[in-house]
Amino acid sequence: xxxxxxxxxxxxxxxxxxxxxxxxxxxxxFLLDAVIITATGTLLTLVAAWFFDAVGIxxxxxxxxxxxxxxxxxxxxxxxxxxxxxxxxxxxxxxSLRVIAADGGALTADQIxxxxxxxxxxxxxxxxxxxxxxxxxxxxxxxxWIATGCWTLFLGLLxxxxxxxxxxxDLVAGTAVIEDPKDSLRHDVSTEHTGAGHxxxxxxxxxxxxxxxxxxHELQVLEDVLRRHGEKPNPELLLxxxxxxxxxxxxxxxxxxxxxxxxxxxxxxxxxxRLEHHLVLGRRRxxxxx
Amino acid sequence: MDSLDSDQLSRLPVLYRAALSSLSVARAISLDKNxxxxxxxxATRAYTFVYGTRHSLRSSIGGFFLERFPTLVWSMRLWVxxxxxxxxxxxxxxxxxxxxxxxxxxxxxSEEMAGGRSPLSTDEELLDVLKSPESQKLDSLGAFTSFLFxxxxxxxxxxxxxxxxxxxxxxxxxxxxxxxxGAFAAIHATRDLGLEFWAWVxxxxxxxxxxxxxxxxxxxxxxxxxxxPGRRRRxxxxxxxxxxxxxxxxxxxxxxxxxxxxxxxxRQLMLDDSVxxxxxxxxxxxxxxxxxxxxxGWRVSCLRDEWTDRS
Numbered sequence: 001x002x003x004x005x006x007x008x009x010x011x012x013x014x015x016x017x018x019x020x021x022x023x024x025x026x027x028x029x030f031l032l033d034a035v036i037i038t039a040t041g042t043l044l045t046l047v048a049a050w051f052f053d054a055v056g057i058x059x060x061x062x063x064x065x066x067x068x069x070x071x072x073x074x075x076x077x078x079x080x081x082x083x084x085x086x087x088x089x090x091x092x093x094x095x096s097l098r099v100i101a102a103d104g105g106a107l108t109a110d111q112i113x114x115x116x117x118x119x120x121x122x123x124x125x126x127x128x129x130x131x132x133x134x135x136x137x138x139x140x141x142x143x144x145w146i147a148t149g150c151w152t153l154f155l156g157l158l159x160x161x162x163x164x165x166x167x168x169x170d171l172v173a174g175t176a177v178i179e180d181p182k183d184s185l186r187h188d189v190s191t192e193h194t195g196a197g198h199x200x201x202x203x204x205x206x207x208x209x210x211x212x213x214x215x216x217h218e219l220q221v222l223e224d225v226l227r228r229h230g231e232k233p234n235p236e237l238l239l240x241x242x243x244x245x246x247x248x249x250x251x252x253x254x255x256x257x258x259x260x261x262x263x264x265x266x267x268x269x270x271x272x273x274r275l276e277h278h279l280v281l282g283r284r285r286x287x288x289x290x
Numbered sequence: 291m292d293s294l295d296s297d298q299l300s301r302l303p304v305l306y307r308a309a310l311s312s313l314s315v316a317r318a319i320s321l322d323k324n325x326x327x328x329x330x331x332x333a334t335r336a337y338t339f340v341y342g343t344r345h346s347l348r349s350s351i352g353g354f355f356l357e358r359f360p361t362l363v364w365s366m367r368l369w370v371x372x373x374x375x376x377x378x379x380x381x382x383x384x385x386x387x388x389x390x391x392x393x394x395x396x397x398x399x400s401e402e403m404a405g406g407r408s409p410l411s412t413d414e415e416l417l418d419v420l421k422s423p424e425s426q427k428l429d430s431l432g433a434f435t436s437f438l439f440x441x442x443x444x445x446x447x448x449x450x451x452x453x454x455x456x457x458x459x460x461x462x463x464x465x466x467x468x469x470x471x472g473a474f475a476a477i478h479a480t481r482d483l484g485l486e487f488w489a490w491v492x493x494x495x496x497x498x499x500x501x502x503x504x505x506x507x508x509x510x511x512x513x514x515x516x517x518x519p520g521r522r523r524r525x526x527x528x529x530x531x532x533x534x535x536x537x538x539x540x541x542x543x544x545x546x547x548x549x550x551x552x553x554x555x556x557r558q559l560m561l562d563d564s565v566x567x568x569x570x571x572x573x574x575x576x577x578x579x580x581x582x583x584x585x586x587g588w589r590v591s592c593l594r595d596e597w598t599d600r601s
Contacts, residue, residue, distance in 0.1 A: 011341065014310045016334050071440045086342030098338055106341040109354075114536035117447060171525060172532035180338075181331030186324050220323040227324070272321050279319055 006176055008104035016104070018178045021097045026177055032091035033077065041073050078116045083109060092177070102166075102176040115173035186227065204258075204266035210249040211274040215285040219275060222268050229261065238264055306336035356589045359541035362534055363581045369507035369514075376461055377503060380468020381475065388476035398473040439550035442498060446505035446542050460509035467502065489563040492570035493556060498549035500577055501542040508535035545577075 005017045045066050052062040081089040087099035087107055099115070101107045170176060222241070229238060238260040245251075245267060275285065294302070313329040320326065363370065387394045449460050471491070478487035512528070512535045519527035556569065579585050 010310065010333075010337055012307060012310055014314055014333070016313075016330060016337060018334055067440050071443070086338060100338055101341070108533070110533035110537055113540050114532045117536050117539055172528055173536070174529035174533075178334075181334045185328045188322060188325075216321050219321055223323050275321050276319060279321070 006102070006178070008100070008102070010104050011106070018100070018176075019181070021095075021177045021179050025095045025097060025179070029089070029091035029095040029097055032094055033089050036090055037073050037077050041070055044069055075116075075119075078119070079112055082112045082116070087112075096180040096182065097177050098180050099175050099177055102170070102174050107175070111173040111175050113173075115167070115169035115175050118167070118169035118172055204263060204270070206249070206251075206267065206270045208274065210251065211271055213249055213288060214271060215287040216275055217286055218288050219268070219271055222264065222271075226261075226264060226268060235260065302336065303340055306333070306340050309333045309336055354537075355541070355544075356592050358537060360581050360585070360589065362537050363504060363541070364583060366507055366511055366534070366538065369511050370503055373464055373503040373506040373510060376464045376506075377468040377499065380465040381472040382468075383465075384469035384472020384474075385476045385479070386472075387469075388473040389480060392477065392480075395473050395477060398469050439547050442501070442546045442550065443543055446501060446539055446546060449502070449505035449509040449539070460506050460513060464502065464506045486563060489566040489570075490557065493566050493573070494549045494553035496570050496573045497545050497552065497577065501545035501549060504542045504545070505539050508538040511535055 004020045004022070006020050007015050007017050009015055048065050048069070049062060052065070078089055082099055085093070088097070092098060099107065099112070101111060166176065225237065225241065228234070242258070242260040242263050245264075278285065309329060309332050313326070313333050316322075316326050316329055384398055388398065449463065474491075475484065475487060478484055512531050515527040515531035516524060522530070552569070552573075557566070
């Protein structure tokens with residue numbers, strides 16, 4: 001499993017390896033959400049301006065409305081969507097991201113409140129500190145400014161450096177943002193393209209000793225190579241692998257005399273059959289014998 | 291996911307568990323990586339559906355304000371009391387300092403907050419602020435209210451988030467808040483305007499100071515979880531308290547709104563001291579009943595009605 005995967009234990013006590021979202025994808029999702037908030041806010045403000053003007057209520061009422069509008073949008077956009085859409089906002093949906101409880105339990109409303117209420121200090125404070133530091137800490141000595149700058153910078157960059165790429169809000173709420181899985185079920189490599197069936201078995205036969213040399217890890221690397229070859233052919237690579245395998249297991253023919261893809265498919269099928277047979281008997285081998 | 295009808299929805303949890311058990315079996319006996327990762331993906335998608343949030347914003351509001359918020363506040367009552375005592379000390383301190391030496395007022399209260407009031411103001415000037423509204427026009431009162439609300443709610447949020455940084459700044463913030471109030475009280479009390487001053491502060495102050503204390507209590511509890519995690523890991527303690535604290539802060543938002551409405555409208559329109567005190571007393575009694583277990587039976591019965599209405 002890659003370093004971006006997070007093992008969670010579902011309430012049924014089954015381990016699921018979910019893929020954590022890339023910091024870049026999260027930033028993209030957030031920017032999209034920010035654009036939506038700004039656009040909605042601006043649009044509603046303009047409509048309100050027109051409406052208040054038409055009805056003839058004064059400017060102050062309009063200012064009151066606008067202030068409330070932005071407050072509500074800024075603070076409840078994320079909470080509302082993550083509650084209603086099961087941990088997704090429009091931005092997250094576009095980047096196929098989702099919020100889950102990092103411990104594998106049910107995602108509660110509390111967690112969503114907690115992870116979004118911290119946005120104020122994570123985002124808006126650093127922004128204010130950057131744009132207008134004198135508003136934040138009037139009359140403070142320089143070292144306070146530097147300390148505050150470092151602290152807010154640290155909070156802002158936490159997703160890029162921290163474990164699980166968690167925001168402060170994720171830490172407080174105990175949540176994680178994951179990529180929505182989208183793997184589809186494909187054909188089994190060992191039965192694909194082998195219309196000949198019996199004839200193949202006779203062309204490519206392996207002894208048990210030859211099949212005992214490799215483990216599950218190598219088998220799955222081979223599976224990846226074969227699947228990728230199906231999408232984007234790469235004959236040189238297949239030839240290289242064939243040569244290596246033939247040399248390692250001491251096969252009876254020379255690698256130049258066989259069709260690399262057919263050989264590898266047959267080897268994959270035989271190897272998997274052998275390893276799965278062992279697996280059923282309770283012996284799992286992860287790696288090859290050196 | 292919303293496209294599922296009720297029949298399909300009722301089958302989903304069963305199918306989810308079937309997918310999980312297939313995954314367990316596949317992990318044990320199959321070496322086909324694609325099968326395992328496909329089943330993992332399938333199970334994960336079903337997991338986020340089955341164990342995702344089940345409350346919509348609308349349906350959780352009732353349960354939140356009738357049950358969760360008051361219960362949470364009651365469970366952290368010691369911290370709330372601690373925050374109130376801190377603020378009380380601040381008020382007393384500000385009062386005593388300013389009474390002894392009026393010049394202290396300038397260091398405790400910033401110029402814009404003072405709004406032209408200082409130890410040098412005449413009695414008439416002070417009374418003017420207390421009694422005559424700045425503007426009788428309704429729409430400007432609305433803007434004032436809305437400004438007060440967003441401003442105060444942000445202070446509440448800061449209390450919560452600062453709590454993550456250790457809790458001590460929260461205590462300082464609440465104490466400083468109290469100092470300012472005490473300093474104001476002192477300059478009025480020295481001219482025998484104390485009664486009028488509290489009539490000016492308390493109608494909204496009861497609610498607003500309570501909301502500040504709630505947020506501060508949440509922040510202090512969060513800070514305590516970080517400093518003294520006990521037998522838990524610091525991060526786990528923070529997570530546990532973070533959820534509770536966030537709920538309290540969220541619940542305090544309507545309090546801020548309510549306080550701002552009183553401050554923006556009522557106080558500027560009602561100038562009679564006895565009416566002002568009556569309102570202050572009424573809000574105090576209301577919050578006391580609402581946030582303590584006294585009203586629990588009534589709240590739970592409301593909640594039950596809501597559930598039966600829905601089903």
